[in-house]
Amino acid sequence: MPGNSFGELFRITTWGESHGGAVGVVIDGCPPRLKLSEALIQRDLDRRKPGQNELTTERAESDAVQILSGVFQGKTLGTPISLLVWNEDARSEDYLGFSRMFRPGHADYTYEQKYGVRNWQGGGRASARETVGRVAAGAIAKLILQKEKISILAYTKSVGRIEAAVNPATVTREAIDKNLVRCPVQAKAREMEKLITTIKAKGDSIGGIVECVIRGCPVGLGEPVFDKLSADLAKACLSIPATKGFEIGDGFASTRLYGSNHNDPFQATRGKITTKTNHAGGILGGISSGQDIILRIAFKPTSTIGLRQQTVTTAGKNTMIEARGRHDPCVLPRAVPVVEAMVAITLSDHLLRYKAQCL
Amino acid sequence: MPGNSFGELFRITTWGESHGGAVGVVIDGCPPRLKLSEALIQRDLDRRKPGQNELTTERAESDAVQILSGVFQGKTLGTPISLLVWNEDARSEDYLGFSRMFRPGHADYTYEQKYGVRNWQGGGRASARETVGRVAAGAIAKLILQKEKISILAYTKSVGRIEAAVNPATVTREAIDKNLVRCPVQAKAREMEKLITTIKAKGDSIGGIVECVIRGCPVGLGEPVFDKLSADLAKACLSIPATKGFEIGDGFASTRLYGSNHNDPFQATRGKITTKTNHAGGILGGISSGQDIILRIAFKPTSTIGLRQQTVTTAGKNTMIEARGRHDPCVLPRAVPVVEAMVAITLSDHLLRYKAQCL
Amino acid sequence: MPGNSFGELFRITTWGESHGGAVGVVIDGCPPRLKLSEALIQRDLDRRKPGQNELTTERAESDAVQILSGVFQGKTLGTPISLLVWNEDARSEDYLGFSRMFRPGHADYTYEQKYGVRNWQGGGRASARETVGRVAAGAIAKLILQKEKISILAYTKSVGRIEAAVNPATVTREAIDKNLVRCPVQAKAREMEKLITTIKAKGDSIGGIVECVIRGCPVGLGEPVFDKLSADLAKACLSIPATKGFEIGDGFASTRLYGSNHNDPFQATRGKITTKTNHAGGILGGISSGQDIILRIAFKPTSTIGLRQQTVTTAGKNTMIEARGRHDPCVLPRAVPVVEAMVAITLSDHLLRYKAQCL
């Protein structure tokens, strides 16, 4: 199957280039009779949109979403939901110089080689603008999860070497949205903001880690063997632009533990089975265990920088490149809602799969 | 779709429980006219099989593979290839006591809750014995890759805190297979072996990291957006039992870099375009760039340990458990061929997808 | 997977309700570098569009297609192509009375029961307006087939009891498009037109058969077992609204033949292998044989009629209904391009699948 769809039963297909006419998404398989409005989707899109503040790209997009199908009198019909956002502030002339050279760190070279053709305006299909569709679809996925009292919170855990100590069990949306970097530890957030501002002034960029906690997930989501919940979450998150790593629970740190301190002992308290610790991060054998699911995603520094870099032309000649085009010096603040969306879509899909086979 | 298949065009479906009659795999979509024999598959299975040496479980399985379909006069037919391995040394009586309690770190609890029924013998479907099918299918995938001169090498990078400094560009199969832990740095390998032996004596277990390098991969594999090569490799690897993390290129370390030192500059040398560095790990925008693809997978310590642990019974009572059942004190040595197999299957699939759309 | 996508490698997803804002389609997996314009797609849409002449519904839609993504400087990019057609002449007030009763022969009742909600305006998602997306996608599929010199011609074979004797081997697009019913035998076409006009005056409707011939199809398309080319063509065609039957080659007539007169003898003429007869209709064992592929689809009489009919209300009371809403007295003329589109999409998909596995 071609690679622009995600999910088996709750299935999304995104489309659109950065500087094409519009970007959008079709959601197929959404349960009927959910209350859905453009305003509800817009709320999530506004958290992702560019130009929010001085830490993000200046590209000014209202990102106003239109529902073109699948909703009638405020309710989902069970038929495909088509959502569209027009591209407004596309400045293609910024990219004219890049039609004949490959920006380092970007997908220019690999697209050109793969397809023999490439929309060089603003990164084309490889632009993070594609994530508009993911976030819009994620807003609908969250409606499904809400009915089961499953909630998702993502936040910036680190920027560069600045890392916040966050307790996933108690973190709140309020604390996360109190600052521009979306880090729930306010003091650390201020440090991160300062770092990003400095980096930006230099024309450079920086990476970081997003952490995400899923609360209220029932036991039983995820399928043994290939479609483990952890494996599907990994794919979901590593399909986000600029990602380079994924961990669940203790992740790479678990490789340095002994079984005797990594295994989470089961305990029964008034009939309810939980684990005393949560090294596993809420998933056992690929299936949710009822504990909080905790995962982390590594984002590399933004590829677009203002500094001179060595590269080659499409004709294969060595040259120097200096980036123009508006961009984020650090993708973390705007990546947070994208991670939430992809996690929500993955969980909704597995929820429907669980209902199909086991209920 | 149910979760026991992997791949779109080169598609495998594994089946079998640890102590059921047999385990196996059906491979659909394999190109016709490839030379294939049981001996060729056996070579890879023998690297995975239990009881190889004192570092692995004592379960004695010959793991002799039978080709039941899809091959005629030594050549693949293009029709499904069915492979079967009988379970010989299943000692179900070892697990009798576990039918009524949940082993910590295992999938006993989540399977029971999800399905309302569970084969408690040797972990049932959640057993790593399921990976027999993956390794057998991987041997066939490698045939497809060989024709394109793509090679895959996985090895043990670390066990606990012992980490080997390996150069992925020059590592050899010979160096990897020279010792029992499959670490190409012999001195480190000896340390690892010693650690595992010590851990085993204590009835405990330990984790580690497998690194994998793919050489000779052409530019163009992987699809933009959801089916990025990196995302599909992540899913492939995190579907392996006991995995908790995945990295590509610099992975989590890239979060601490600046764009100016993370971006890999392009360079043209006699018409050939390469990158000066390889922080990206051979994938740009989800598509292979022609550079070596480098990835790392975190394996947790084996869940089965010989020590007493707290747990609950299926009736929801607190109790203590002491594991029996033969097991590996460290899964790394036998995980190496499983990683290679999953990577080979993923690449073969993307190679066929590339041919379909772009050639 | 939800039911609004079709195809594995050349994959289309349609969306939109009859009286929603718009209808559209996303095409994923299209090969790159094909010359594509809105004008090219419009040509096929104009053959399907309503209000063409007095035999079709008076709904006046310009059906002007917009390409929103996937095309750059006149060429396909290999990324998803999003096509959109706005609904202009939706007269929802015609349907107000039907919000509380079920039109016989329509999907009102089954949608209401399945989803617990229904867009009762113009049939909602069940409207034949959905086929706009299919025809638009079909125009692109034909580009792929043209490169391989595969051509598709569909035509009206019968309306009611009036049947035309057509030779599929020699029929031309010119003869088909010479009249309003799209029947290549002009004398029969006139009879059919007269019948439809009479039926329409009575407020009634009539069915008929569309025949389709595929010429130039190479040997080898179609997969053994479940995805036989014939099985996939059957699904493609029976997914078109108002269809009730499908035949390939001699179809139901073959059940009355003996093997000795149904089997098509092979013959070699100057190195080229053909069959002397073509009872099989161009497919053997589910795989194209290189002979013309010939299929027929049965369309029932249009469900919307102007006569009084017995039905029930959504509250479950018996009542009488008199249809309003503009409609075609016979779907055949406009079904012809839809059949062509679905056949083109199916073949393109199998062409890419063939390339992936066998080339």
Add this chain to the structure above:
Amino acid sequence: MPGNSFGELFRITTWGESHGGAVGVVIDGCPPRLKLSEALIQRDLDRRKPGQNELTTERAESDAVQILSGVFQGKTLGTPISLLVWNEDARSEDYLGFSRMFRPGHADYTYEQKYGVRNWQGGGRASARETVGRVAAGAIAKLILQKEKISILAYTKSVGRIEAAVNPATVTREAIDKNLVRCPVQAKAREMEKLITTIKAKGDSIGGIVECVIRGCPVGLGEPVFDKLSADLAKACLSIPATKGFEIGDGFASTRLYGSNHNDPFQATRGKITTKTNHAGGILGGISSGQDIILRIAFKPTSTIGLRQQTVTTAGKNTMIEARGRHDPCVLPRAVPVVEAMVAITLSDHLLRYKAQCL
């Protein structure tokens, strides 16, 4: 996806060649906790097996099924069910002469051209022996349907020109299985048997029609647009070897009706909504309506005949061929359980899909 799997949520993958070691099927997605035994599957397999009586091929296969996975203590586990049947009476020497020529009506030529290699023993993968896996999987699908009180009955409706007038609403399994051709009208059945016997003596073969009725199907199965229940049933049935046509409800006869006599009026009787007639055959807009679902499948005469036929060699020379190899002079009697199986698999799949989205 390669073509040897069927179904989305209840998904089967068959494998095996006629004269390979074995044939089998893997069923993925089966709900857990269903009572399942080899005896239950065998009952259906025995209705399909060769050598049942003088009307069928003499090939003597016990077709004893083995459950290799997915069942524990008599219950399904929710994990893949692997079923295997060994090939016992394969007489490959019968086919030696055919390795270098193409049997008319068979898939020899198309397989050879597509794959460049072919198992010429007994038809290889194209043999109807592949349907063993379908019937075995169908037995499990029926378990799922039984819980919802959905039942399926298929029977021989015609052989050649001998057609039985059957009332689908009242037909019984007892009447169907009272004779060798599985036609519920006993007098017609005797005529059919006589015809088949005569045809067989001449070395010729004959076709016929299987009709199938599904009773007790709830409203709501089937998805709008592409995965209409009718479209998926068509694909399911036309994937069976030797099929050439498919009809639902009035099928091709509906093309000669007016809307006013084809539309089925709705009626409410004590709160229950039904239709007065059932021209639609139980499906409206692709979704089951709660009425009996009625379909018919056209089977061509068996391709293998004992008479001399013209053909070509693999080297492209004209020649004559005289078939050997044991075969059925008429596939209808053994096709009946295969149709039932495919219909059961399709319905089970749609039942699970319905649960996932709408419950």
